[in-house]
Amino acid sequence: MLHPKYRWVGLHREDSVASLLGEQLEIPKILASLLVNRGIQDVQEARRFLQGTMSDLHDPFLLSGMQEAVARIRRAIEQDEQILIYGDYDADGVSSTALMICLMRHLNARYEYYIPHRSKEGYGLHIAALEPFVERGFTLIITVDTGISAVEQIAYARAAGVDVIVTDHHEPPETLPEAYALVNPKLPYCPYPFKGLAGVGVAYKLATALLGDHTPAAWTELVTLGTIADLMPLTDENRILVANGLKAMSYSSFPGITALMGVSGYAKKATEEVSSNHVAFGLAPRINASGRMSYADQAVALLTTENIEEAEKIAEDLDILNKERQLLVDRIVQEAVAQLAEKEAEGSIPHVIVLAGEGWNPGVIGIVASKILDRYYRPTLVLGIDPATGICKGSARSIPGFDMYEALTHCKSLLEHYGGHPSAAGMTLQREQLNHLEEQLNRYAEGVLREEHFVPIMQTDLECSLSDISLPVIEQMEGLAPFGMGNTCPRLLIRGAKLIESRALGKEGKHMKLLLSQNGTVMEAVAFGKGELLSQLTEQARVDVVAEASINEWNGSRKPQLVIQDLAVPHIQVFDHRGSRYPVNKMNEVRSNLIERQSLEQHMIAVVTMEDSNALKNYELNDTPCWIYDKDVGVIPSNTAAFKNGQSRDDIKILFVLELPESPEIWHKMMGSFSALERVYLFHSARDKQEALHPPSREQFKQIYALLKHQVTAPVNEEELISSLIQRTRLSRRMLVMTLEIFEELGFIYRQMGTVMMNQAPAKRALDSSRRYLELEGLAEMEQILHHAGIPQITQWLMTNQQNVS
Structure with missing residues (x-):
């Protein structure tokens, strides 16, 4: 699972109005819908929007x-x-x-x-x-x-x-x-x-x-x-x-x-x-x-x-001045973030962020305020302090729901000068008023802002499929340009596209390029500035994207292309590290990346393994919640970090699987107990194919039973019998041992003191009446999937099991 950066809000669209407008203007309904979403509902207004002139x-x-x-x-x-x-x-x-x-x-x-x-x-x-x-x-x-x-x-x-x-x-x-x-x-x-x-x-x-x-x-x-x-x-x-x-x-x-x-x-x-x-x-x-x-x-x-x-x-x-400005902004942003980190260490990030520094150039602090707002999504004021005079000159940037000009008006007794708009403003004040300004702004914010205000919103114009986004449609959308504030480029919501391919793009991999497929339509997509998400996308994941449609022109060829604004993976994801030579080392590397780069907290990550695991014996895992399989409840805590959570599993989002359990029942109980699970990282060792279990078939059991009747005319040594059956059936030793256990449970054979005897007059019993047969069926499926299947198949299996549990 990958969460979107924004909360997607679809614009309300009157389909009947869009259909009528499309007919009257003789334009496709998708274009008419975009006009309606912009508040344009009558023909005259639409023509003025699309064809307006200086007159x-x-x-x-x-x-x-x-x-x-x-x-x-x-x-x-x-x-x-x-x-x-x-x-x-x-x-x-x-x-x-x-x-x-x-x-x-x-x-x-x-x-x-x-x-x-x-x-x-x-x-x-x-x-x-x-x-x-x-x-x-x-x-x-x-x-x-x-x-x-x-x-x-x-x-x-x-x-x-x-x-x-x-x-x-x-x-x-x-x-x-x-x-x-x-x-x-x-x-x-x-x-x-x-x-x-x-x-x-x-x-x-x-x-x-x-x-x-x-x-x-x-x-x-x-x-x-x-x-x-x-x-x-x-x-x-x-x-x-x-x-x-x-x-x-x-x-x-x-x-x-x-x-x-x-x-x-x-x-x-x-x-x-x-x-x-x-x-x-x-x-x-x-x-x-x-x-x-x-x-x-x-x-x-x-x-x-x-x-x-x-x-x-x-x-x-x-141009030279602009490059110098960029370097200056980067330096002040670093200082401002460090200053905010100190405030955060003393408590939480305030509703309204106020940061000030000596020598911060008043010419660039507006850009710094924008960058801080983008990172923390809080109304932000950044001020430069003149060390000689103590005069502070600042710029403010705000979020929807918080009128910055109105907020500064509420604090005007502290300010020498201020002005601006609801979303941006400037102000001048004395240094000794800074703390008072921060206090008053935050008191004002307490009466205005609610939790939902701190989640950035991205409005989507309409939901469609990849097949709707053709060259003619994109060309018609371009008729809505010029795009900007109040008339953004249409944002299209596409759900459930399959990720065929993903790769880094640009210097240092800051961007990424995806290949998406949906119902037979394949389309390229680029995501600028989102290269760090590559490690969070798995093979053939089903992705939801909010994107702008564009035309990619190259060597005389023109084809549709998506420019991704935000994306999400709404289902559980599986990451494959099976067979790693040093699985715990690799797990620690992945864990560090999750904590440092993806802002996950330690208690959101859990390790699951067997009770007598070598990993538990040979590695120090006390800083990560570690759980061991349990046949009754699925998993139980095994170290201090797990017990510290009070055995609560509701906040665990990441699961590292170091070893597989003995049965699918334990696996399903374990998965069901982690209700908030979003990603599973597989680190278990690969099982030798010679020891693989196969989903049992009736024909296979008939063949083995026929061989037993032919060979076991008197008590035979079990080990010798199994060796002979391996040669004749090409099945693994584990598979044949479990088969004998099933025949014993059904009364077809007797096993005693290392020997096997046939029951010459067994009662007729169905294979699926054997508990051991059902266990073999489930265990074989689990092992085939978790040991040998590809990530798409494992993901689908987990999703199906999640749905069955819920």
């Missing part, structure tokens, strides 16, 4: 404050005022700033831009940063991806005679700044129908309000970059903007984007457009590296330069 975008003037913002910018341009664009250092903020620069250039405005330094200044507007521009006579400030919480800073600008237009998408605070115009779809009074715009999306709406149909189509590339990087939902108009932006990126009008795609390894193929994955994992990290490791100005320069040579130089610099 389907919402009117920008539906945004509150847009009318005032447009009028003020036009007046500033007419009067040749100096305009300051004030942005943010992340990829959304950089994209927003770059788009606003493009707009200012287009309008021939006098402008400059400013982005604060992440670690030296932190997020948001700062009076110290505004002062030089006020002194130089700037009269209009336009914020992008920031400003909605800047009450004091905007009050300062207003008092100095400077108007501020805020364009933002972050959660508005209770007290709003008194800006000239606030443009944010999340304002409680804003009637804009779509609340999921990124900061760059709001900036783009301002551009379209100013330029109308003359807005350059290429600017959707910047919208795409910021929207994907900031994990905004790819639904509604974000979907339209990103779809158009990805197409434009294939032949980008921005030298910086072209250069960035080059250093990130994107090589355009004739049939391949830029995908949301290319942006999320190739472009966005390198744009973010600028603000994380240095000044974000580099990234802004990259996106706004019109010189390809300059773009290529900056792109190379950002």
Whole structure:
């Protein structure tokens, strides 16, 4: 058995609605079902989702404050005022700033831009940063991806005679700044129908309000970059903007984007457009590296330069910065995990994890928080402490069910500044408030989080079989792209596929490749980052997988392929180490791997063997629960570790079989007593085939009885008789001894003092009326299976016996 990493939750699907939608749109039902799962149930909405164009975008003037913002910018341009664009250092903020620069250039405005330094200044507007521009006579400030919480800073600008237009998408605070115009779809009074715009999306709406149909189509590339990087939902108009932006990126009008795609390894193929994955994992990290490791100005320069040579130089610099960022993240993650281990040693892992360290670069702690969350699945805050000032700047990442912005609002008296979303946030506070923050957050979490919140959930779109996943179906699914937040690539649940082959893939075997079979359909599957699971998969296991369907193109050939997101083996598994030269040494090696790499605890593992076992005599097994076979109850504890469990077997998941019992009855009682068993590792020695038992047949018994009648006309020596029968029947000595015991029980022969005599007038009795015959039948089956059968046959035998016991 192999447990999935996630709890799989199937989306509720109305089959009748999907069937009707499929008929109306003339699309396959599987595609219609995926649309219904995305909340799309009528034809008009479905067509807009599948075929939406730029003309389907919402009117920008539906945004509150847009009318005032447009009028003020036009007046500033007419009067040749100096305009300051004030942005943010992340990829959304950089994209927003770059788009606003493009707009200012287009309008021939006098402008400059400013982005604060992440670690030296932190997020948001700062009076110290505004002062030089006020002194130089700037009269209009336009914020992008920031400003909605800047009450004091905007009050300062207003008092100095400077108007501020805020364009933002972050959660508005209770007290709003008194800006000239606030443009944010999340304002409680804003009637804009779509609340999921990124900061760059709001900036783009301002551009379209100013330029109308003359807005350059290429600017959707910047919208795409910021929207994907900031994990905004790819639904509604974000979907339209990103779809158009990805197409434009294939032949980008921005030298910086072209250069960035080059250093990130994107090589355009004739049939391949830029995908949301290319942006999320190739472009966005390198744009973010600028603000994380240095000044974000580099990234802004990259996106706004019109010189390809300059773009290529900056792109190379950002690529180097990104590699440095990766090394820095790895180091801080190690330190953070060590710090959390100390907390865990003092108790359990807290509901909300708060970790802080001196010198931790505030530019990368958000990534560290994400990695800690992925490992422990707890809301996580990671903060860098300035040792000189004691100021802590942090980033938070959260799980569904725990609104991080709301939680920080609950603790706002401890914070100097905070902002963000339900799933991610940033904050600044003094060092002496750290412990108080951790305490308050965990008290708040106790009233919000329950046990089920700590199990990560993976939503599956629909359950299907391998035969449903054909090339045409996959091509139709691609019509749902671009994929991302709010519109994930369809996750398909396939149950009971047979594992034909498995092997490591990539450097150091970090990935794995599987070959799956189901009802005659065979399909390849890859599982990235799951190479460690190879040792937990057995030959021909029946696996359940959640996977995304893709098309594997190689040498002109195209075939379906699964990209596995999670997998499970729902049945007991058997691992074959039969006949190992040093079985206990091998068992200890396997046990260490289970404890160290698979996080199993010692008490979950048990060894079972015979009472007079050499393994028990020659090896120290006191640290592992050891049980010996017992004919009455199956097994009984034999060492301190087993007794320590109070003879409880309910938590034992792993069983090491060092020796087989004397009878199948004992085996079945033993297996039945370990009710939670998931895996069986066989270490018993292989029995010599010359001593093998065979399932008895009536013809075989008739043959032996006929030979006895012919040979035993008078009392004969049993050993001599057995030697003769071995020559005539080719059966093992054990088999013939048990046969004689059966004949004796049935009254066909007499055995006395080492001799055998025939009963000349035996009563007629059926073979299966002999208890010894039934024992031979069961023992032969058990030995044939456990000594000589392959792992698939042993697994099926154990599963059948488990079902019979239950």
